[in-house]
Amino acid sequence: EVQLVQSGAEVKKPGESLRISCKGSGYSFTSYWISWVRQMPGKGLEWMGRIDPSDSYTNYSPSFQGHVTISADKSISTAYLQWSSLKASDTAMYYCARRDSSGWSTWGQGTLVTVSS
């Protein structure tokens, strides 16, 4: 079974750093791009960026470029989303998703990030 399993919920203070993860299983991890999608409380889905796990090539939405970093470690089939300095406005649910020929057919369960002083 194709699965993406994300790391657990996080509570952080403004200015702190954070890295959340997304582990793929049941398929060849390097064969499919992984995207990250943000959903702020009560709001819609926002595409943040994607990574090709085979060579770690990335694309970012202009809205997120420079604010987050997407990376991957293909040796452990895991993609990451990280912040160097969190803001309260980063409070959201974050999903990873695998894109295949049909679309984003596999999603992680989501990681809730709460940033509060």
Next chain:
Amino acid sequence: SSELTQDPAVSVALGQTVRITCQGDSLRSYYASWYQQKPGQAPVLVIYGKNNRPSGIPDRFSGSSSGNTASLTITGAQAEDEADYYCNSRDSSGNPYWVFGGGTKLTVL
């Protein structure tokens, strides 16, 4: 960049047909895909390409496109179809970006 515009809310009587629309320049060049999201759950792909359903998606869901508008139609809406629906497509400017519509909350009466 590109924007996709959806009506914020739509309602349908149980068993009736409802169409959810998505407008944007990128839809003249790329097909939309549609995602259903129920409260507290991750999105689920329901329609992709010209009019394709992933395995397990009921055939009451269908998609279509004309000009700059993509549509998701639910024929014979069921109570379990009550959810938020998001369209998604490539950016129309040739950039390797993806864009979601703002979402439509479907209420089944």
